Amino acid sequence: MIRLLATCAALALAAPAAAETVAIVDATLMTMTDAGEIAQGTIVIRDGRIMAIGPDVTVPAGARVVDGRGGVVTPGFIQADSTLGAVEVSQVPASADRATHSRSISAGFDISLGLNPDSILLPVSRLAGITHAVTTPLYDDRPGRDLQFSGQAAVIDLAQRSDMVTRPRVAMVLEMGEGGAERAGGARGAAIVALRATLDDVRHFARHRAAYDRGEGRPQRLSRIDLEALVPVAEGRMPLIVKVDRASDIVDMIAFAHDEGLRIILDGAEEGWRVAAAIAAAKVPVIVDPLADLPRSFSQIGASMDNAARLHAAGVTVILKTGSGVAHRARELRYGAGNAVAWGLPHAAAVAAITINPARVFGVADHAGSLAEGGAADLVLWSGDPLEPLSQPRLIFVEGIETPLTARPLDLRDRYAP
């Protein structure tokens, strides 16, 4: 029975979405636009785009009608701080392209190159409503290596197509706090000085490219590749993801970014609630793991389950993630968002924190993150509240492509289930 259903779903998929019109009727629509939440709404999809959406939409003749009663439609979820597409088995290094220990490529590492659309992790994550990920480089620390940056993140889609990069080089990634201190020789004071020196080098390089081409530039700690990659960061065009947790590190980095004219996104920020007003005043978005409530280090002493709720209440743009560099467990994103709601984050804000907020912050709001007429059909029909484990997806569109409700673990299940 299970096998039969899966086969039917796969056959249905074989017909390209562009060839038919699909109407989801009578569902709750969480639009993530000014239209808010629409009860008993209809959404019409044609040629991969949302043709109409609202409470009183007429279903076009010939459309495939999907009964959405009792269901909820959300935009596809976006997993921030992920390594989806860049890893197959975490402890098999050859199956992972999420970090480099090259001595000459740090900021220059571009994770958008060489990703794997056939990764079996993509359909697994899709079944949790995730249609996009911010694939973010990790550090591969080795003795004697002290590179500051882990590289440049990219937004990808999970449709399993060769053209999977939605937007490359969306942000540079830098860990400060304890990790940054360790790479700079063991102290925060050294890490901040080193970062200032790096930015000065980058600006000098940007002003004197011709001299460098002639081999007449001043001596540089970073490679030419890394300097080039950092120019848009130093000029405030590319955001810098700064991984910090301690309240004082957050405050320090906000001040540093202000002084240097950098656009930053805080990632981690487990003590963010203690300095929420300062983060809000600086208009800095924050990526948080809503389940991080333990003092895992001396930088996370104040970790708390209501971090996301307090940041939101203070007016901070909150993005929720699942752990750090998550791939296999990305499917827990919606559960984390549900827990944030249990600890005080409004439900709509929790859904925004995994849809429209990351879409805007990473510049892909025209691909994903909301349900709007004329926009890409990037959405999931859920059997109920999308944040509840007991709900399951019934229909998934990734940027207009209807994807099957199958994945390798389900194939294994069907092979062994009695």
Added chain:
Amino acid sequence: MIAAAAALAGCTASAPPPSPASSAPTVDHDPFPSSYRPPAARPVALVGATVLTATGEEIANGTLLMEGGRIAAVGAALPVPPGYRTIDARGKWITPGVIDAHSHLGAWSQPETVDAHNDVNELTDPNTAQVWVEHSVWPQDPGFDTAREAGVTTLMILPGSGNLFGGRSVTLKNVRSVTVQGMKFPGAPYGLKIACGENPKRVYGGRGRSPSTRMGNVAGYRKAWIDAADYARKWDAWEQGDRAGDPPKRDLQLETLAGVLRGEILVQNHCYRADEMANMIDIAHEFGFRIRTFHHASEAYKIAPLLVREDICVATWANWWGYKMEVFDAIEENAALIDAAGGCAIIHSDDPILIQRLNQEAAAALSAAWRAGIEISKAQAVRWFTANPAKALGIADKVGTLEPGKNADVVLWSADPFSIYARAEKVWIDGAIVFDRADPAYRRHSDFLIGQAGERR
């Protein structure tokens, strides 16, 4: 058992003094005894809740009575006897206290990134059956508090999985205590941690010594069991003989293994792959012991009938997979397929974050079951984090279900515990309240967090 017999002998004052030979000291099998004593508590009645008893029942408008540290009664709309403090539980849910069959709390304490707090793996030899994890447990680990706030009342702390034989486990009551003795679950049997697969062969193969392969792992287990059988035979002969002369010299490592062969210590076996679990079952048959639980057991679903026939519990996750080769085939339905086959399925944590929401992990597993058309009720699935781990830990006669006479370990949830929005509101251990969300006095009591910048309330 032997210690109890010795104590009894000492009480028979009228008996003739024993001869010097038979009075030779027997081994004290409980040298670090539990000092836990449940505090006296007033009788409590929880009234009007939906009760999941973990015996397979879901009771609407249920009443639960706790008295003298025990469950006095449970049923629909029971009358409340005089002298009880009544708590209005309408709209809320009740389950037995959550039991985690796999935790390292205290042995790898927060802050976990601090090397000084990692006391979980004695990675000096592939066989460290002589170590007892209770001697690593730091009761001030803040993780005990966050777990208690999530309804965890009992947990088994295991040594890590880097060795073939990691050492003895300990079962704890999740009560505040300065000493581990004050947390030890009275009467709970010890466990022996055994690890299959990648971890031991990676640790020791990386040092150029055995085991460096899975066949090396198996040779290591069998050699140890041969030695243990020899040791047990010598001790049994001495104990049952005339006890003339010196007893055999004690060996802590072999003593633990011999305890397994005698059925006094339960085997808790970290093992992911189906083929390796089958090998471990054959080793158990070869040496005449039983495996109580396979932990992680990602491929248990591939051999469900074998595990049911052998009466071995499966402690697993719903969502964890793919971090190494031996967990590549993990599926969300693992627990449900074991349950559906009539086996003992457990959702465990192995993690200080996940231990705070075993109910949610069970909900994810249940949802996957429903997606596959496997009919399992919430009343049954609640057993995955209550009654079944109680069985795995050998304490099912005391905790794990809400039945008259059982210890009153109880969680009052704000909502259906299979909902993501449910939070533990009140938690009782042996009828004494240990957490009340409405009372800040019950929050974050670890000495480590006192006076720190992040301390709340």
